[in-house]
Amino acid sequence: MLSDHDQKWIGYVVAGISVALTTTVLKPLGTHINATTVALALLLNVLFIATRWGSLPALFASVVAMLCFNFFFLPPFGTLTIAAPDNWIALTAFLATAITAGQLSARAKRRAEEAESGRQEIERLYAELRDAFERASHAEALRQSEKLKSALLDAVTHDLRTPLTSIKASITTLLDEAKERFDGDAPVILDHESRIEMMEVIDQESDRLNRFIGGLIELARIEAGELQLRRHWGSIDDILSTTLERAATITKDHTIEFEIESELPVVRVDERAVSEVVYTLIENATKYSPPGTVIRLIAQRAAEGVIRMAVEDQGPGIPSHLRKRVFDKFFRAIRDGDIGKDEPSGSGMGLAIAKGIIEAHGGEIWIEPGTDDKGVRVVFTLPIGDDEAEPMRTRVQRVTLTK
């Protein structure tokens, strides 16, 4: 890159050479061309130098051009004398052109530079603004995710602490009795029945803690994309009967009805996982519908290669704006203030896990109103299985779920 100073010098050199060259070319033509043409040609040189290198080299070019014009083309030839007054005019024209064009070009150059630096400034501001915006939205995203995290943590600690509170209260009551502690109160008198009751609470609440932790682990696996499906070819009937056997105690106050299509094809699924889904749906139905009502199990062929299953209850139903949210982990309509009746509250993990399992199978799960718009129907689909997979072959499949 040449400095401004060097540029100027080049200007002077080019000015000299271009005027000399023009003179050399035009001189041999002698009297064939008139003086005005020569003057214009030389003027073009000056103009060119002015636009390219500014006033001073242009001034230099105009002086040289004027001298050459005078010496070679104006009579008396070969002298620097100026005889006629119109030759003075030519000289003045050379100088005026040089100065004006030089200044115009300098101004244009300055304008261009200003525009360039303005553009750079705008670009810099834009970049800064974009960075600031990115930082801000990153901070906002972080804040949102922190908020979500702390809400989830609250939900988890509540579910861990609730059974712990019952356990701690029971065990300290039993301990007081065993140690015959008075502590300002009357002595503890626990009859046999009360003692059993305390121990039952401890037993049941430890199971509840264990179930909750199991659910947490399952959810974590699903979210990490590490749910391992052990797919075998099996029948829907088998899955349903295993599940119902397991659910016998919780379904004793309800009537179970079936709507199972005959000759359903075998499906290649993780039977234990699908059974878990059906169990969760039946459990929810028993929890959220009054005793004595009907719970309907449905299984039928849907589209090509897809089985559609559903569990339907006759409870109060789920408002349409919550039908998607109930699949969010730790969402509970009651705690989150939308239903607000004294209904039982679960862990808020069952449906989230069910969704994970169904989606891992390539199926879908959703909620719709039950028959005659009453109650809830939880529907899920299961693809029958891969065509290329050999029946009865076990394969461990790793899936990745996105939320």
Place this chain on the structure above:
Amino acid sequence: MTEGARILVVDDEPQLTRVLRTGLKSRGYDVRVAADGLSGFEIFNDWHPNLVITDLAMPNMDGLELCRRLRSISQVPIIILSAKGEERIKVEALDVGADDFVTKPFGIDELLARLRAALRRSALQPPTQTTQTVLDSGDFHVDLETRSVTVAGKEVHLTPKEFDLLVYFIKHSGKVLTHRTLLAAVWGGDYVEQDQYLRVFVGNLRKKLENNPASPRYILTEPWVGYRFDPIE
């Protein structure tokens, strides 16, 4: 007095009410339970218990609203069962009139101790605040007319605001008093956000009353909530 007292337990967690019912009955208390604030309030109206233990997060009228309603009709001692993460609502409940709190999970002994203290306080409470001129409480003797204070027989000199604060503490001995409650009672409603006033005055009171102000025995700090006054060192 505490024996045979009627205790109402309000919590939506059936296992916990089961345990508390049995645990409190085994100590000779008469116990009834309710699964939500609304039915708790109804039982209160029918049964007139001597003390109410209530959870905060419940369907059908939460613990905070229950405290508010109970306070509008009664001075019954109220103990809150709260969990970590419920600090804000716990403080609100204390502000609207709850007497004390127990943080979950708790041992039955802690609950019983607080229950006994609350019952004692309510038994000591004169039915109506008549024109009392002298307060005698534990180590403290306060003459409201001459505005003189002795602590364990030693006279201490207090500024007018320090005196007012101490009198309020003594009148509410053993009860958890939130910053807001104290500020409103001693400085007036405009000062409820001025925690720093309270810190300065409590600091001064401790210097004058406590043997070792660095580890106070009379004015106890309830972290994030307020103070509790214990008249016996």
